[in-house]
Amino acid sequence: MLPSYQDLMLPILQCVAQHTSISTRALSDVLVEQLNIPEKARQQKLKNGQLVLTNRISWASIYLRKSGLLESKVRGMLSITKAGQRIVKNSDIDAINNQFLMQFPSFAAFMQASRAPQIPKEKEVDRTSLERLEAAHHEINTQLALSLKEKILSASPAFFEKLMIELLLAMGYGGSMEDAGEVIGQTGDGGIDGIIKADRLGLDNIYVQAKRWQGTVGEPAIRDFVGALTGYHGANKGVFITTGKFSKNAQKFFPKNGAKVVLVDGELLTKLMIEYNIGVSDQQAYVVKTIDIDFFDSE
Numbered sequence: 001m002l003p004s005y006q007d008l009m010l011p012i013l014q015c016v017a018q019h020t021s022i023s024t025r026a027l028s029d030v031l032v033e034q035l036n037i038p039e040k041a042r043q044q045k046l047k048n049g050q051l052v053l054t055n056r057i058s059w060a061s062i063y064l065r066k067s068g069l070l071e072s073k074v075r076g077m078l079s080i081t082k083a084g085q086r087i088v089k090n091s092d093i094d095a096i097n098n099q100f101l102m103q104f105p106s107f108a109a110f111m112q113a114s115r116a117p118q119i120p121k122e123k124e125v126d127r128t129s130l131e132r133l134e135a136a137h138h139e140i141n142t143q144l145a146l147s148l149k150e151k152i153l154s155a156s157p158a159f160f161e162k163l164m165i166e167l168l169l170a171m172g173y174g175g176s177m178e179d180a181g182e183v184i185g186q187t188g189d190g191g192i193d194g195i196i197k198a199d200r201l202g203l204d205n206i207y208v209q210a211k212r213w214q215g216t217v218g219e220p221a222i223r224d225f226v227g228a229l230t231g232y233h234g235a236n237k238g239v240f241i242t243t244g245k246f247s248k249n250a251q252k253f254f255p256k257n258g259a260k261v262v263l264v265d266g267e268l269l270t271k272l273m274i275e276y277n278i279g280v281s282d283q284q285a286y287v288v289k290t291i292d293i294d295f296f297d298s299e
Contacts, residue, residue, distance in 0.1 A: 002041045005056040005063075009096035011035060012060050013069055013080065017088045021079040028057055048284040062147065063098070067107040075154070113142060130288060145270035148279060152243055152269075153214060160212045161193075163278065164241060167269075168196050170276035173206060192228050198237065207235050211242040219249040222263070226255045236260060241269060 003011075008031065015030050016022055022030075032042060037053065044052040061078060064070040069084035080088070083104075087093055093100075101107045152160060173196050198204040209225050211217060222240060229235045241264040251263065264272070273279050 002037065002044060002053055002056065003035065005060040006097040007095075008056055008060040009064060009101075010093070012057065013064060013084055013096065014088055016070060016078050017080045017085060019079075021074065021077045023076055024057065024061065024078065027061075027078065028054060031057065046284070050283075062143070063101060063107065064096075066110040066146075067101045067104040069104075072154075110146060113146065133286070133288070141274060144274060144280065145267070148270040148273055149243060149266050151279070153212065155212075157212060160210065160243075163273075164194070164208065164210045165196075167272060167276060167278050168208075170278055171272070173198060192225075204237070205235060207238040209238070209240050211240075211244070213242050213244040216245050216247050217242050217250055218247045219253050222246075222250045222253050222261065226253075226259050226261055229259050229261075238262070239264060242266065243269065 011031055011034065012027065015027060015034065031037070032053075042051070042053055046052055046055060061070060064084070065072060065078075067083075068081055069087060070078050071081050072078055087096070098111070102111070152163065155163075192207050193210050194208040196206045196208055198206045207229050211221075217240070225238060225240055229238050236259045238259065238261045240261060243266040245265050245267075246263050255261065
């Protein structure tokens, strides 16, 4: 029988602690040997073809990283943090689970963000199967969005630039990749990072500023961007994209010159990426069937 993803947390932490860094594939091999997982159990697969063990190791590793016990400075590699080392050295800790990880603020915030709106336990039985499925889908997408943001922040500025191009193209802007590639990143007037066609014929343009930040973008940055739109380019449409957040004053800022600026923060950015399939791929689809009333009424 395979251990659950929570049962794997402490063995994963202990295993990573024995290495300066270790790949997820090597981690899986070590765990199989240390935990004496039988071959038949190792070959169990989900409906999408992924090994169950691989999936559980992945989720356990994500939770340990969100708790600050593990980190991934190099893509595909895991290393232990000082906080993780303290856990491993504590002989009184013989298991790690979600409840244990809730003591870490970063994990508590992650879990709070990933949960669908909560329903009191006494009303849980009142939820239909479809409502429970939708709640699970919401949780998966929220966790996916957090992982996407993590990937974006660890990517290079050039990759982030390419990401913005592909997203805007997928949303119907920018004409072609060649057109978008020619203009994005070539301007620098007043903080404009790129110019994207608002339609395929290029009858109107949208000016873009993209900031790969973890912090908060304040009102001065938006005001400067609006000033660049009208002052340098005589334009009135712009998109300000950041991986961080916008301050309340930035969100409330309303240009007096009639310029229209759309603010895209990290949360909206990852939602758009999921919606337009940028940086993500379909893993599994569940089709919900219902009775075809017309079929039976035609009898």
